[in-house]
Amino acid sequence: MAEPLLRSMVGERGRSVEHDRHRRHGSTIGGGAVRSLSAGGQSGTVDSLDQVTAEVVTCVACPRLVAWRELVAVEKRASYRDETYWGRPVPGFGDPAARLLVVGLAPAAHGGNRTGRVFTGDRSGDWVFRAMWKAGFANQPTSVDADDGLELTGAYVAAVVRCAPPANKPTPAERDRCLGYLRRELDLLGQVKVIVALGLFAMDGVSRLYGLRPRPTFGHLAEHVLPDGRTLLCSYHPSQQNTFTGVLTEPAFDAVFSRARELTG
Ligand code: SF4
Numbered sequence: 001m002a003e004p005l006l007r008s009m010v011g012e013r014g015r016s017v018e019h020d021r022h023r024r025h026g027s028t029i030g031g032g033a034v035r036s037l038s039a040g041g042q043s044g045t046v047d048s049l050d051q052v053t054a055e056v057v058t059c060v061a062c063p064r065l066v067a068w069r070e071l072v073a074v075e076k077r078a079s080y081r082d083e084t085y086w087g088r089p090v091p092g093f094g095d096p097a098a099r100l101l102v103v104g105l106a107p108a109a110h111g112g113n114r115t116g117r118v119f120t121g122d123r124s125g126d127w128v129f130r131a132m133w134k135a136g137f138a139n140q141p142t143s144v145d146a147d148d149g150l151e152l153t154g155a156y157v158a159a160v161v162r163c164a165p166p167a168n169k170p171t172p173a174e175r176d177r178c179l180g181y182l183r184r185e186l187d188l189l190g191q192v193k194v195i196v197a198l199g200l201f202a203m204d205g206v207s208r209l210y211g212l213r214p215r216p217t218f219g220h221l222a223e224h225v226l227p228d229g230r231t232l233l234c235s236y237h238p239s240q241q242n243t244f245t246g247v248l249t250e251p252a253f254d255a256v257f258s259r260a261r262e263l264t265g
Contacts (some may be wrong), residue, residue: 199237
């Protein structure tokens with residue numbers, strides 16, 4: 001039911017093609033464990049990763065972010081002026097049988113908001129998928145566009161906020177509004193053992209989902225056991241601000257996914 005639903009909702013702009021890309025190249029949506037809906041879903045129906053994706057890509061709950069993501073998609077960066085931007089919320093991507101969940105902040109204005117796939121088409125994504133490839137979670141080290149052949153094995157990637165925010169800063173209300181999608185993905189990805197939080201914002205989002213008080217200590221490679229036994233593994237965000245300044249080096253980032261590999265087996 002989810003795929004026809006998505007097609008009917010997004011077909012007017014040809015987005016079914018984009019959805020098919022997500023299905024082909026991530027084994028992403030579809031096949032997720034079936035459970036009852038949690039917050040943010042439609043009560044009385046059966047939830048699935050397909051359903052979450054269908055709702056994410058058509059969500060208009062945050063007027064400020066809707067306006068921004070669409071403005072960026074129209075104005076574009078000069079170097080991408082011949083491309084058609086996605087300009088919508090960006091769903092999660094990966095293996096429904098994931099043992100590792102990677103959580104970022106939000107799509108980049110000219111990255112995920114352009115390509116329609118999380119951490120795809122921007123410098124941060126270069127770091128994320130290179131490190132995941134080294135650790136055996138991805139079939140290639142690059143993530144250029146939604147048709148680049150990237151597939152994840154044993155891993156799923158998502159963000160706390162699914163729309164590109166101005167200055168990469170969602171408001172607390174926007175964050176909280178969007179967290180329901182991550183909650184549902186966490187419920188559906190029942191085999192996840194490790195959650196890698198890329199940056200403080202992502203760690204805070206995961207902490208809120210679990211109701212952790214006080215908030216866990218953030219630090220690179222800091223680990224916290226969550227109430228359900230999963231491990232929260234923290235990492236500095238691979239933003240250019242961190243990677244250009246040497247706050248985060250390639251070996252230090254690789255160590256996060258090496259540790260995730262140890263923990264997931
Ligand atoms: S940020 Fe999340 S809740 Fe807000 S419009 Fe985008 S997808 Fe919807």
